[in-house]
Amino acid sequence: xxxxxxxxxxxxxxxxxxxxxxxxxxxxxxxxxxxxxxxxxxxxxxxxxxxxxxxxxxxxxxxxxxxxxxxxxxxxxxxxxxxxxxxxxxxxxxxxxxxxxxxxxxxxxxxxxxxx
Numbered sequence: 453x454x455x456x457x458x459x460x461x462x463x464x465x466x467x468x469x470x471x472x473x474x475x476x477x478x479x480x481x482x483x484x485x486x487x488x489x490x491x492x493x494x495x496x497x498x499x500x501x502x503x504x505x506x507x508x509x510x511x512x513x514x515x516x517x518x519x520x521x522x523x524x525x526x527x528x529x530x531x532x533x534x535x536x537x538x539x540x541x542x543x544x545x546x547x548x549x550x551x552x553x554x555x556x557x558x559x560x561x562x563x564x565x566x567x568x
Contacts, residue, residue, distance in 0.1 A: 454479055460490060462515065478510075488517045498538070509534040 456471045458481055469481035469492055478495035495510045511532040519525040536545045556563060 454494065458492070460492065488515065490515050505538045506535050507538060
């Protein structure tokens with residue numbers, strides 16, 4: 453089980469998210485102030501692929517910056533899905549994710565502007 457609070461850093465600013473729900477399949481966290489709202493959901497499930505059980509780990513982050521008299525509301529969301537066959541262990545999966553994360557960050561804004 454994750455801690456009651458998790459820290460998410462966006463643009464070098466750390467935000468402490470408090471757990472607001474926890475069940476057998478995952479957790480939900482929330483940060484909210486007068487400027488913004490951040491929700492994070494962590495879910496786990498098992499599915500079948502080619503006859504083999506596959507563990508599925510999902511993280512969904514939604515970040516909403518409220519409108520002001522001079523700026524429109526801003527909205528961002530990010531979803532991460534990590535999958536591995538049962539018995540494969542987390543180490544190789546995490547190393548694969550680190551490689552993908554490094555690659556995505558190296559693409560700067562070209563990925564989010566729609567370049568292929």
